[in-house]
Amino acid sequence: MIEARNLTRRYGPTVAVDALSFDVRPGSVTGFLGPNGSGKSTTMRLILGLDRPDTGQVRVGGRRYRELRWPLREVGALLEARAFHPGRSARSHLAALAASNAIPRARVDEVLDMVGLTGAAGRRAGKFSLGMGQRLGVAAALLGDPAVLLLDEPVNGLDPEGVRWIRDLLKSLAAQGRTVFVSSHLISEMALTAERLVVIGQGRLLADTTVAELSAGSASLEDAFFRLTSAAVEYQGSTAKEATS
Template sequence: MIEVQDLTKRYGDRLAVDALSFTVRPGLVTGFLGPNGAGKSTTMRMIAGLDRPTAGRALVNGRPYAEHRAPLREVGLLLEAKAVHTSRSARDHLRALAATHGIDDRRVERLIELAGLREVARKRAGGFSLGMGQRLGIAAALLGDPATVILDEPVNGLDPEGVLWVRTLLRELAAEGRTVFLSSHLMSEMALTADHLVVVGRGRLIADLPVAELTARETTVLVRSPEAAVLTGHLLAEQATVAAVEQGLLEVGGLDAAAIGALAHRHGLPLHELTPRRASLEEAFMELTRDSVEYRAGVAA
C-alpha cells in the first residue's frame, strides 16, 4: 500500500506538488494521470525517496521508502528506464542489483525470460532501444518479487506485443494482491489496464475514483430522428445540451435515454435510434483537467 499524506514540494517560488493526499491500495491497478507539469513525476520521486518533500510524507507498506532494510523486496521501481550502467550487459545489470539483496541468479534468469530479454541478455544495456530499455527496467523492478510496484510510463517505446505484455503483467500482479501504481499519457492503454485513477493538475488532487465512475460521469445519448430539428427545440427547453452529429442525428447531454424517449413520445416525434454513449477515458480526462493544463498547444496557421 502507498499512502501519500499532505505531500508538498516547492522549487523556489514554484509549487510543484500542493498538499497532495491519496492512497494506492493492493489488489488494484491504480493509474496516475495529469497534464504535463501536473506534478506526477515529482510525486513518484518523493514516494521513492529521491526527492525530499517540503512538507507531508509518503509511506510504502507503512514506512518511508528509505527506511526499508531491503527496499527491492518491498518496492519495485521504474522511474527512468535508462538509469543503467551503460557498459554492462542486461544480465550483469540485473545480477549487480540482485547482489545487493542476496537474490540468487535463478531469479535473474527468471526475469530475463519474463521480460523477453533472452536474445539480448549479453548485450550492453547502453545500446538498447527505448523499448528494450523499458523491458530491462521492468525486469529490475520485479527482481525482489516486491509487494508494491511503481512504474512511470512503463509502455513508452514498446511495440504492440510489448504493450500487451505489460498490460497483462500488471493485471496479474494486482490479481496476486500486490499494489500497482503507474503513470501514463496513453489514455487508451490506461482505460484497458487501470481499475482506479488518481488525477492531479497543477500539483493538486482533482479526482480519486474508479475508472468506470469517471467515464460514467460523462455520458451522452445518440438520438436519430427525421424530426431532429423540432426535437432539438424541445430538448433545449429541458436544459439539455444538443450537438448535431450529421443530418438527423443528435448527441444529447444532460438527459438520459429514458427521459429523451419520454419527451419525444409526449410531442409525437418519431425516434429511429436512442443509444447511450459513455465517454472514452480520454474525453473524460480532458473535460476533468481542462482548467489544469499548464502547457497548451496553439492552433496551426
C-alpha cells in the first residue's frame, strides 16, 4: 500500500508535483502514466525519500520511507537503469545491498537467476548493455522479497523477450498480493500489464482509475490518455512540415 497525500514539490520556479494524492493498492499492477516532465520520476523519488516534499507526505505500508525498519525487505525500487558502479560486478553490487538489510547471501544468487544474469554475475557491470543493466536493477528491487515494488520505466532498453518477461513478472508479483507501482510512457504496454492507472499531467492528478474504465468510450487506451492529458502536455512536437525550398 502506497498512500500519497497532498504531495507538492517545487524546484525553483517549477512545480514538479502539485498537491498530488493517490493510493496504490496491493494485489494489482498499478500503472503510473503521464507525459514527459509530468512529475512521474519526482513522485517516485518522493515516495522513496530521495527528495523531500515541500508539503504533504507519502506513506509506504503505513510508514514514511525513512522510518522503515528494513527498507529493502519492505520496498523494492528500480529508479534508473544504471544505479551501480561500472567497476563492480553484478554479484558484488547485490551482495552489498543485501548486507545493508541483513538479507541472506543466498538470496543474491536467487535473484540473479530470476532475472537471467547468473552467467554475467561476475563481470564488471559497466560492460552491461542497457537491457542487462535494467535486469540488474530489477534484481536489486526483488532482493528483499518486498511487499511493495516501485519501478520507473522498467521496460526501457529491454528486447521483446525482456518486455514480455517484465510484464509476466509484474503480474505474478501482483497476483501474490504485492503492491506493484510501475511508471511508463508506453501506453500500449500499460494496457497489457496494468489493471489500475494513476495518470498525472504537470504534476497534478488527472485520473485514478482502472484501465477498463479509462478506455471505455475511446477507441483505445492511447486515445483516452491523449484526451485526458491534452491540456497538460508540456513538451509537444508538431508533425513534420514539408520542407520549403
